[in-house]
Amino acid sequence: MHESPRLDATLAALVDPTRRAILARLAKGETTINELAAPFPISQPAISRHIRVLEQAGLIQRRVDGTRRPCRLTPGALDELDSYLAMLRKGMERSYERLDQLLARMPPGKDKP
Amino acid sequence: MSKLTLQREGDTGVVITRRFAAPPADVFRAHTEPALLQQWCLGPDGWTMPACICDARPGGKIRYEWRNASGAGFHLTGEFIEVLAPHRIVHVERMHLPDPTPDNRVETTFTADGSGTLMVMRMALPDHATREAMLATGMADGMEVGYARLDRCWSK
Numbered sequence: 001m002h003e004s005p006r007l008d009a010t011l012a013a014l015v016d017p018t019r020r021a022i023l024a025r026l027a028k029g030e031t032t033i034n035e036l037a038a039p040f041p042i043s044q045p046a047i048s049r050h051i052r053v054l055e056q057a058g059l060i061q062r063r064v065d066g067t068r069r070p071c072r073l074t075p076g077a078l079d080e081l082d083s084y085l086a087m088l089r090k091g092m093e094r095s096y097e098r099l100d101q102l103l104a105r106m107p108p109g110k111d112k113p
Numbered sequence: 114m115s116k117l118t119l120q121r122e123g124d125t126g127v128v129i130t131r132r133f134a135a136p137p138a139d140v141f142r143a144h145t146e147p148a149l150l151q152q153w154c155l156g157p158d159g160w161t162m163p164a165c166i167c168d169a170r171p172g173g174k175i176r177y178e179w180r181n182a183s184g185a186g187f188h189l190t191g192e193f194i195e196v197l198a199p200h201r202i203v204h205v206e207r208m209h210l211p212d213p214t215p216d217n218r219v220e221t222t223f224t225a226d227g228s229g230t231l232m233v234m235r236m237a238l239p240d241h242a243t244r245e246a247m248l249a250t251g252m253a254d255g256m257e258v259g260y261a262r263l264d265r266c267w268s269k
Contacts, residue, residue: 015214017215017239017240021240091156091157092117092156093117094155094156094157094158095153095154095155095156096117096131096133096153098152098153098155099133099140099143099153099154100133100134101153102143102149102152102153103133103134103135103139103140103143104134104135106135106139106142106143
């Protein structure tokens, strides 16, 4: 297995529910910070801090469009996470395979507590 | 046995199902007795659960600690809300990364299915946006939400 600082940054960024909600909004398309902040009961500076964390993790990008600075998801930014999660999915299935084997070894159970 | 399935339910839910070739009583025990959990609830090969608290009664505590050979680890805590052996468990859980993730409310049922058991886990995420974000990033895979916290030290 390899060291993966980018994955560390991705997971650290995703651990916050507001940041996940921001990503969910951006998954629908590019938008401005004002529009992003609207649905959240927190201040725009707080949203801007979340945006900065996501930007530093490489998950989103901002561009200049006249006076606007719209945000968008970085294409491919979640690829590494996807492959990590595929590995985790195998981990969950591995747990259940172990449980299958454990159940096969258990003496016959009664369906009463 | 069957592969697990995973789908959205309502605005904030995720449902996971899987079948087991044992009656509900055995599957229930495997999900509530520490000595059994420590044998299977380990995720990928190479991990162990050196500490397991599973006080399966309403209000009872849950604490699972996982470690790998190189010393990396993480833990999960939770509390039981309802425990109706051998058919139904409701609990809340959160992973520690070390910061706790939002509480995930999980309802697990074990229903007789021929000579085996159908397990259905319903997970209630805090809100629609969180659920969608998790699905969008592949993170809503129920228990994998847990495993996703597994470790930033996976590779260290």
